[in-house]
Amino acid sequence: MTEHIQRAPGVVVAVSGLTKHYPGVQALTDADMSIRAGEVRALLGRNGAGKSTLIRLLSGVETPDAGTIVVDGQPLDGGVRRAGELGVQPVHQELSLVPQLSVAENLFLGSWPLQGGRIDYGRMRDETSRVLGELELRISPDATVGELPLAEQQLVEIARAVRRQPRLLILDEPTSALAASEVKTVLETVRRIAESGVAVIYVSHRLDEIRQVASSATVMRDGRIVETVGLEDVTTEQVVDLMLGETAQSVERLVTGEVDRDVTPLLRVRGLHVPPKLQDVSFDVFPGEVLGIAGLMGAGRSELLRALAGFESIAAGTVTVAGERLAAVRPRAMKRLGVGLTPEDRKGEAIIPLLGVDENLTLADYRSVSTGPTIGWRRLRETARTLIQRLGIAAAGPQTPIVNLSGGNQQKAVIGRWLHAGSRILLLDEPTRGVDVQAKEEIYGLVRELADRGAAIVFVSGELEELPLVCDRVLILRDGGLAGEMTGDEITTDSVIAAAMATT
Amino acid sequence: MTTTAPAAPSGVRAVFRGHRLNEAGLIIAIALLYVILGVTAAGFLSPSNQLGMLRDAATIGIAAWGVTLVIISGEIDISIGPAVAFSSVLVALGSAQWGLGIGGAILLTLVLGAGWGALAGWLRARFGVPSFIATLGLWSVLGGLGLYLTDALPVVLPESGLMDVLGGSILGIPTAAIVMVILLLVFVYIAKYTPYGRAVYAIGGNAAAAELSGINLSRVRVALFATTGLLAAITGVLLAARLGAGSGSAAAGLEFDVIAAVVIGGTALAGGRGSLLGTFLGVVFITVIGNGLVLLGVDSFLQDVIRGVIIVGAVLINVWAGRRGAATRTS
Numbered sequence: 111m112t113e114h115i116q117r118a119p120g121v122v123v124a125v126s127g128l129t130k131h132y133p134g135v136q137a138l139t140d141a142d143m144s145i146r147a148g149e150v151r152a153l154l155g156r157n158g159a160g161k162s163t164l165i166r167l168l169s170g171v172e173t174p175d176a177g178t179i180v181v182d183g184q185p186l187d188g189g190v191r192r193a194g195e196l197g198v199q200p201v202h203q204e205l206s207l208v209p210q211l212s213v214a215e216n217l218f219l220g221s222w223p224l225q226g227g228r229i230d231y232g233r234m235r236d237e238t239s240r241v242l243g244e245l246e247l248r249i250s251p252d253a254t255v256g257e258l259p260l261a262e263q264q265l266v267e268i269a270r271a272v273r274r275q276p277r278l279l280i281l282d283e284p285t286s287a288l289a290a291s292e293v294k295t296v297l298e299t300v301r302r303i304a305e306s307g308v309a310v311i312y313v314s315h316r317l318d319e320i321r322q323v324a325s326s327a328t329v330m331r332d333g334r335i336v337e338t339v340g341l342e343d344v345t346t347e348q349v350v351d352l353m354l355g356e357t358a359q360s361v362e363r364l365v366t367g368e369v370d371r372d373v374t375p376l377l378r379v380r381g382l383h384v385p386p387k388l389q390d391v392s393f394d395v396f397p398g399e400v401l402g403i404a405g406l407m408g409a410g411r412s413e414l415l416r417a418l419a420g421f422e423s424i425a426a427g428t429v430t431v432a433g434e435r436l437a438a439v440r441p442r443a444m445k446r447l448g449v450g451l452t453p454e455d456r457k458g459e460a461i462i463p464l465l466g467v468d469e470n471l472t473l474a475d476y477r478s479v480s481t482g483p484t485i486g487w488r489r490l491r492e493t494a495r496t497l498i499q500r501l502g503i504a505a506a507g508p509q510t511p512i513v514n515l516s517g518g519n520q521q522k523a524v525i526g527r528w529l530h531a532g533s534r535i536l537l538l539d540e541p542t543r544g545v546d547v548q549a550k551e552e553i554y555g556l557v558r559e560l561a562d563r564g565a566a567i568v569f570v571s572g573e574l575e576e577l578p579l580v581c582d583r584v585l586i587l588r589d590g591g592l593a594g595e596m597t598g599d600e601i602t603t604d605s606v607i608a609a610a611m612a613t614t
Numbered sequence: 615m616t617t618t619a620p621a622a623p624s625g626v627r628a629v630f631r632g633h634r635l636n637e638a639g640l641i642i643a644i645a646l647l648y649v650i651l652g653v654t655a656a657g658f659l660s661p662s663n664q665l666g667m668l669r670d671a672a673t674i675g676i677a678a679w680g681v682t683l684v685i686i687s688g689e690i691d692i693s694i695g696p697a698v699a700f701s702s703v704l705v706a707l708g709s710a711q712w713g714l715g716i717g718g719a720i721l722l723t724l725v726l727g728a729g730w731g732a733l734a735g736w737l738r739a740r741f742g743v744p745s746f747i748a749t750l751g752l753w754s755v756l757g758g759l760g761l762y763l764t765d766a767l768p769v770v771l772p773e774s775g776l777m778d779v780l781g782g783s784i785l786g787i788p789t790a791a792i793v794m795v796i797l798l799l800v801f802v803y804i805a806k807y808t809p810y811g812r813a814v815y816a817i818g819g820n821a822a823a824a825e826l827s828g829i830n831l832s833r834v835r836v837a838l839f840a841t842t843g844l845l846a847a848i849t850g851v852l853l854a855a856r857l858g859a860g861s862g863s864a865a866a867g868l869e870f871d872v873i874a875a876v877v878i879g880g881t882a883l884a885g886g887r888g889s890l891l892g893t894f895l896g897v898v899f900i901t902v903i904g905n906g907l908v909l910l911g912v913d914s915f916l917q918d919v920i921r922g923v924i925i926v927g928a929v930l931i932n933v934w935a936g937r938r939g940a941a942t943r944t945s
Contacts, residue, residue: 419826421825458822460820460826462816462820463820463886465819473812476809483808484803484807484808485806485812487806
């Protein structure tokens with residue numbers, strides 16, 4: 111079938127009928143798309159819309175169940191290596207550089223130029239200078255990558271892909287980890303690459319940024335390509351509507367009562383500066399309130415929560431807990447005051463994988479299950495069993511190693527840890543990341559229940575559409591500062607997403 | 615949801631089996647060694663040899679209890695051998711030359727032992743010096759000091775009833791072995807029944823999570839190394855009592871026997887997993903092999919070769935069993 115492929119002039123990559131199933135999931139259905147040389151195409155969609163599946167198929171990591179991918183007239187009929195030969199170069203969200211090595215060494219990682227069996231450092235340097243020069247980047251080939259600012263590391267990552275002379279460059283949220291001021295150079299570089307005749311797929315959630323770099327956008331939803339639009343012709347609201355479809359309007363809010371905001375707030379933050387991410391953040395959280403923090407990746411969400419739990423050094427600002435103004439925000443003091451943080455990275459920072467659910471639930475506070483200094487294991491298991499029941503954790507028994515539980519159940523246990531420790535201010539960082547739909551709903555229910563019992567909850571999420579479900583109030587965090595507040599019925603999926611994505 | 619309910623019970627069993635497999639395997643291996651050596655090595659089963667083995671086990675075991683916790687927490691302590699030697703020198707010099715009396719010399723040794731251990735822990739906790747390096751430093755400093763202070767000659771202990779008891783037996787059982795067993799019970803209690811002990815497991819399993827849960831990493835780390843320092847000092851005092859002298863060249867290579875016993879006992883060098891019961895079996899295993907090789911009249915250099923092969927083989931089986939457990943868990 112290779113010979114019959116039609117080539118529209120200038121088209122670098124043509125995708126037709128592309129379909130991919132995973133067990134139980136239709137990850138991508140019947141996708142058609144083509145991109146011309148020199149074009150920057152934005153790829154938009156919520157989490158789980160199928161963007162990553164499309165990217166994985168294009169870069170040869172996965173093979174499609176049906177459909178074809180044609181790059182420069184050649185079918186992509188092999189794995190990553192074949193995709194590389196055809197000139198598809200993905201740049202993934204996580205940096206894959208070796209920080210201890212120089213820029214030049216990183217550009218040639220794994221394919222060092224040899225001369226007589228020795229690495230030819232001269233050629234490596236020259237080639238690197240040439241690539242960096244083409245991109246008009248002022249980065250020394252000899253600089254150690256780990257010592258460069260994050261934006262320049264991202265540029266080195268892009269330069270590495272460019273060195274291989276790609277036909278199609280795929281950039282997956284290249285600016286998500288960068289501060290606003292650093293984004294500009296990255297965008298300029300992307301434009302320059304496109305001008306040299308490369309087709310670029312640019313995945314990002316930041317619409318303002320997309321408008322600066324791309325001319326058209328392909329919007330995905332539920333594993334399908336919904337539409338490809340010219341960005342000059344559409345408003346941000348229209349794009350958001352395309353992304354959300356009909357589902358957005360039909361959500362059921364779990365929010366019940368009114369929050370009394372005349373009482374002393376449980377947590378009061380004023381003028382919080384946490385370099386380098388956060389500037390001048392002020393807000394209150396009241397008993398019984400779920401306060402959502404909406405922001406895109408890199409907006410400073412996690413930094414805010416970590417700072418409030420005492421794990422980041424605060425440069426300026428005050429924190430007041432239940433009317434008591436704190437001289438210093440330190441981890442153990444905050445814990446004593448009833449502040450509990452559940453981190454975003456559940457596996458890396460929250461669970462102790464090999465310990466049982468029982469110990470993972472109780473390890474923040476052994477006092478209530480101890481007699482003097484001695485832990486009473488029977489009491490500990492009893493306490494754990496009660497919590498497991500109350501939180502609806504599906505585990506074979508209290509002693510089951512927590513690593514054997516599903517993500518949702520692990521998350522419930524991590525929240526339960528702070529319930530056990532008697533926390534009244536819960537800082538939840540992406541509590542539903544990577545858990546299935548049913549577990550999500552259970553977590554929403556749990557969060558509401560805790561608030562209704564008088565806890566103050568700060569609920570951070572990058573999945574903006576979940577905030578209207580659980581939050582009494584939503585603050586918009588953008589580029590390290592608060593950029594809006596919504597209360598009650600103002601909180602809709604549309605309004606939250608539009609506010610978080612909008613241009614400053 | 616597909617992974618939750620069905621995966622959990624089989625997973626537990628796999629992990630459980632993995633642990634028990636190791637301990638059961640060690641018991642079988644030790645039993646086998648007893649049968650083989652009982653037949654081939656003359657005098658192996660004699661009461662005096664068995665009691666002697668208990669005393670040898672104590673030299674490794676006492677420090678191994680502490681090192682087990684250190685390794686579970688994800689750290690390492692390689693300073694045991696020189697620390698024991700230096701302690702024996704300290705107690706001998708203190709009582710024979712510095713006029714502290716036996717009690718004073720023992721106290722000084724124990725305090726200093728806890729002190730230099732705490733120092734290593736503090737370097738780890740406060741400055742992030744890898745514990746391997748911090749204790750390598752101790753290894754070198756203490757080993758050098760022990761030889762320097764004594765000109766590499768044994769320092770004879772003065773006559774003392776206390777030292778006779780420490781170096782001898784109580785009701786026929788070597789005092790060192792009694793101390794070892796008491797400390798084993800203490801450490802089983804600490805590991806299982808105190809927040810400190812559970813914090814050790816939590817830190818080794820996931821230090822970031824432990825910290826976010828409000829566990830004070832620094833305090834635990836300093837305490838861990840202070841403990842191994844103290845245990846090395848206790849071992850040194852008992853060794854001096856048994857030999858009747860302190861020697862800067864005693865206990866050479868003991869640190870590796872200790873680490874080998876801990877690892878053979880099933881404690882993961884990467885941290886987070888391990889048990890004192892396992893370490894106890896590891897100590898017995900190593901002691902029996904060492905004793906058997908001597909009784910069989912194997913050349914002393916060749917003994918090291920055989921021991922090395924057996925230790926690596928035992929750990930290999932251990933790793934293999936652990937991997938099978940992990941594979942069952944994730945599948």
